[in-house]
Amino acid sequence: MALHDEQGVATTTFADIAERAGVGPATVLRHFPNLGSLVMACGQHVAEEMRPLTPADSTRVFAGQATTAARLERLVSEIDAFYERGSFRLIAAGNDRDRVPELDEFLKMVDAGLEGLIREAIVDDAPGDPLMSVLMALCNVTVWQRLNRANLTALERQAILMDLLTCAMASVRSRKPPMP
Amino acid sequence: MALHDEQGVATTTFADIAERAGVGPATVLRHFPNLGSLVMACGQHVAEEMRPLTPADSTRVFAGQATTAARLERLVSEIDAFYERGSFRLIAAGNDRDRVPELDEFLKMVDAGLEGLIREAIVDDAPGDPLMSVLMALCNVTVWQRLNRANLTALERQAILMDLLTCAMASVRSRKPPMP
DNA sequence: CTATTGACGGAATAATAATTCCGTGAAATT
DNA sequence: AATTTCACGGAATTATTATTCCGTCAATAG
Numbered sequence: 001m002a003l004h005d006e007q008g009v010a011t012t013t014f015a016d017i018a019e020r021a022g023v024g025p026a027t028v029l030r031h032f033p034n035l036g037s038l039v040m041a042c043g044q045h046v047a048e049e050m051r052p053l054t055p056a057d058s059t060r061v062f063a064g065q066a067t068t069a070a071r072l073e074r075l076v077s078e079i080d081a082f083y084e085r086g087s088f089r090l091i092a093a094g095n096d097r098d099r100v101p102e103l104d105e106f107l108k109m110v111d112a113g114l115e116g117l118i119r120e121a122i123v124d125d126a127p128g129d130p131l132m133s134v135l136m137a138l139c140n141v142t143v144w145q146r147l148n149r150a151n152l153t154a155l156e157r158q159a160i161l162m163d164l165l166t167c168a169m170a171s172v173r174s175r176k177p178p179m180p
Numbered sequence: 181m182a183l184h185d186e187q188g189v190a191t192t193t194f195a196d197i198a199e200r201a202g203v204g205p206a207t208v209l210r211h212f213p214n215l216g217s218l219v220m221a222c223g224q225h226v227a228e229e230m231r232p233l234t235p236a237d238s239t240r241v242f243a244g245q246a247t248t249a250a251r252l253e254r255l256v257s258e259i260d261a262f263y264e265r266g267s268f269r270l271i272a273a274g275n276d277r278d279r280v281p282e283l284d285e286f287l288k289m290v291d292a293g294l295e296g297l298i299r300e301a302i303v304d305d306a307p308g309d310p311l312m313s314v315l316m317a318l319c320n321v322t323v324w325q326r327l328n329r330a331n332l333t334a335l336e337r338q339a340i341l342m343d344l345l346t347c348a349m350a351s352v353r354s355r356k357p358p359m360p
Numbered sequence: 361c362t363a364t365t366g367a368c369g370g371a372a373t374a375a376t377a378a379t380t381c382c383g384t385g386a387a388a389t390t
Numbered sequence: 391a392a393t394t395t396c397a398c399g400g401a402a403t404t405a406t407t408a409t410t411c412c413g414t415c416a417a418t419a420g
Contacts, residue, residue, distance in 0.1 A: 134326075
């Protein structure tokens, strides 16, 4: 995992891993007969450290929040914390996702989990397909990454994202008048 | 360029290129002694097809637009067209940017150009560092990509992005009261 | 105490890709 | 017509990495 963090997944060689682990290359190969199995194994630990968001977090995160705005507020705070934990690895995984199928799987799962949680947050507002796409776009890790690089405190960052999500909801709704 | 589009830059081998070109591997190597020079050469053509935005486009794009809102409107339309032309390759390049220095260079240039044009659009509003970061985040190609995948027309897409940029400006400004 | 098991890892091998070499032939020059 | 030049590309070479092989050793079972 350290090496994958330092130099990326696909560029790390089995020999690199063996050396860092202080064992022979053959030993690494025995435990992980191919890159896929190694990535899967790392994935377990990565997921633990990163704690991806899923609809299962819904009750914990949204407990007692009656309004959509209140839930969005909580959602943003969770997303911020999540990316604080995992943005680095999410981006690294993204770089290699079409070289390593297991990384693609993982990222799809993370994405699906996030989408589910967002749905829970705005469940009152009958989220349509376009709205969800827009919200997912705003909650993307690259957006967070750029916000994070800005000269902003965590609270400012969250406030801005909150504003953007709210704005997105209004914007999409205004363009899709309810069917008569 | 076709092969880079089909299977990515770093995964394409010189032999692949030679075969596709109907020549021997050595011939490709003579013209492009290393991957970097090949990428640079492709970059010329890619840039032509993609026409990255730069502050130089300012006069053409913003001609006669007196208000910030009007300029933003034009900006969004340009960005949308730009990504329509180039999002595919921008993303592919992004995947290999830390394997191929030349791709990194290229993307930095594109980014700088876009940032410059955005600055021109909001020049009236004394753009601060944080605001620019937020706007750049929203104008990121991955955001566009997700909006594009949504069930939206180009005009809807642009309208939403326009709303988001406007909202971002208000949001950042409200959080950074002018110094007394 | 001896036999068995199985993880270990250095070294050999295979696979893939980059890079060099060198003979060939077509075009340009004399 | 003879000579020079030079791009070409098949084949050999090198480099890198994955993968296999097999002898060694420590722990465990009998």
